Amino acid sequence: MQGEELLRVTGDDGERTDAARNRRLLLDAAAEIVALHGPDKLTTEGVARRAGVGKGTVFRRFGSRAGLLHALADEAGRSFQQAFMAGPPPLGPGAAPLDRLIAFGEASIARMHFDGQILRAAEQRGGPDPEHPTQQLIRLHLSLLLRQLGVQDPELASYQLAAFLNAGLLLHLQEHRGMSTARLCESWRTLVAALAAQGPAPDRTSDRSLDHVLDRASDSALDRPSDAGRECT
């Protein structure tokens, strides 16, 4: 009659110590393989063998190959999350919403140089999963900023913007279409500025807000080729 809550005191998250140990072993082994041979060469059996555990453990801990990649990508992107949620402006709080939006996109694009490979591999299989916590966090952030800009239906607009910041798409544009980071950032600014321009004050003084937006967009256009979002990763 010890009740049904007899454990749950061992690990930090109700995870048994051996389970936690194996999670770390697998994560490290996976990171090693990815660093050595790229994400495509990561097989569930290989990572299990390298970690010294059975294949079933991989699926117990991460659910799927994609889950493992996602966990890997999340570890790499944790500092990025920190940066845009609690870091210094313009990425973090304190700057104007439009500036934060622009900075977020530029940082996301710049981020591809570092862990784009892993991000792309993680979002394989059925396109990027919009239900993944990380994706949800990104969209929440975007929709908050969009709401502050007075954009209509910020939630749906956040999906539109997030669809473009997709790692698979950005890497494709960079690698297979030879588009520069600067060009992608420029297009991002244009897109965001366009959305912002029609949000606030659609009745009068609309040209003032429009000019404001256009000025802001052209201010930062075509410079800063790839040093945007240095604080990521």
Next chain:
Amino acid sequence: MQGEELLRVTGDDGERTDAARNRRLLLDAAAEIVALHGPDKLTTEGVARRAGVGKGTVFRRFGSRAGLLHALADEAGRSFQQAFMAGPPPLGPGAAPLDRLIAFGEASIARMHFDGQILRAAEQRGGPDPEHPTQQLIRLHLSLLLRQLGVQDPELASYQLAAFLNAGLLLHLQEHRGMSTARLCESWRTLVAALAAQGPAPDRTSDRSLDHVLDRASDSALDRPSDAGRECT
């Protein structure tokens, strides 16, 4: 010494008659399986068995499972291509570029009710392949219209728009987020109108073009819940 061009006279596309026959058999078998059990249940072996051919033939003819799905989706979407390239306005030529863009998005969204399942299945594996001819055609169409609107970098903007018209995303929003077709269309109009608003005349008379755009957008807002793009499929 008959030269190296001795055949190439049989099928309509240099395809041997048995090859063409098997292609049709496979396509029909695949369509049948999809109609009966959904795209997820389509296996290369199953479709081969149903078509009465070997498994290798599937890959010879379509390259991969995704290729087969793509061919299926293309067949279903051929009339849609016709409609926006040579059909009646506003989808086809003759209408104003902005109207055509709006109509295109609305038709794409409406199309999901019919062959969204197949489209999503086809674009599985690594997100939608931007190099597929159908995707290229869609982006070409979009970029042409965007250029007529004076949008900066129409090519890249077409990627942004196409990213949103992704079947996987649209179906997700409809099925898992309960978003209505009307809401998706509304958001599409807003997005396109925003891009169009800053395209032409960024120096003077910008408020005229802006008003023009906003009027046009609000004209068709919130009505036409799901009867848009009837001519598709």
Next chain:
DNA sequence: GAATAAAGCGGACCGCGGTCCGCTTAGATA
């Protein structure tokens, strides 16, 4: 109709993602 050369064919085969179930071990209780 015989010969011929290449395109086509198909099923055995492989690798990997994912599942399952009997065994092991951690950790709590006494």
Next chain:
DNA sequence: TATCTAAGCGGACCGCGGTCCGCTTTATTC
């Protein structure tokens, strides 16, 4: 320390996507 229970473990197993290579068919030429 003995015991007990559930979480954890791992490798055999399965299904499917994709490849390969020797055999068959097609269509042309003489």
